[in-house]
Amino acid sequence: MNSNNKDIGDRIKELREISEISIYDIAKELNIDKETYLKYENGEENIPANLLYEISLKYNVDLSLLITGEEARMHIFDVTRKGEGGIVERRSQYKYENLAEKFIHKKTEPFIVTVEPNNDENPETNSHPGQEFNYVLEGTIKFFINDNEIILNEGDSIYFNSNYQHSMKALNNKSAKFLAFIG
Numbered sequence: 001m002n003s004n005n006k007d008i009g010d011r012i013k014e015l016r017e018i019s020e021i022s023i024y025d026i027a028k029e030l031n032i033d034k035e036t037y038l039k040y041e042n043g044e045e046n047i048p049a050n051l052l053y054e055i056s057l058k059y060n061v062d063l064s065l066l067i068t069g070e071e072a073r074m075h076i077f078d079v080t081r082k083g084e085g086g087i088v089e090r091r092s093q094y095k096y097e098n099l100a101e102k103f104i105h106k107k108t109e110p111f112i113v114t115v116e117p118n119n120d121e122n123p124e125t126n127s128h129p130g131q132e133f134n135y136v137l138e139g140t141i142k143f144f145i146n147d148n149e150i151i152l153n154e155g156d157s158i159y160f161n162s163n164y165q166h167s168m169k170a171l172n173n174k175s176a177k178f179l180a181f182i183g
Helices: 003-018 023-030 034-041 049-059 063-068
Strands: 086-091 094-098 109-115 131-138 140-145 148-153 157-161 166-170 176-182
Touching (some): 023 049, 049 063, 131 140, 140 157, 148 157
Antiparallel strands (some): 086 094, 094 109, 131 176, 140 166
16 A cells, blocks of 8 residues: 555545544535445555545645645745656556645646557546646547547647546657646
8 A cells, every 4th residue: 555645545535534524425516426435435456636635625725735644825826846846656557746835715726647559449537527628748648528539749738628528648658748737
């Protein structure tokens, strides 16, 4: 068991208990089964970043509190130097670097997402409330959104309703990076 997963799970459990929400009710609200939710809360599985974001909205806390255990304090600006963003490895196929983890009451969560190549023709999809903007920094990515497949190259961008199932895959057997704003 990853100690980071356990710490995040403990924080989520504490917020759920303080809010007096049952495991059944929160799992239903997050549109996942109770067993999966319990694995997340017990630190037995990685919680996808989009689900962490949804949980932060539910409990009205900044995402950084769930991930680091520390409250965001910056309210005028937050500078993140190259390569120094908080790393969030929530799914094996993606690596997220949070670019504003210390800024309080963000309207969006900015990340640099790295997608490693794999042979999976149909990557696991997810959805979350809100909208998402992605700008490709390096490589080529195939985005799967609802029943659409869109190929984006370096410099291309996409803005979409993230309530629809979506995922992405790095193409050409090379890793790809994109800037993502989730909100």
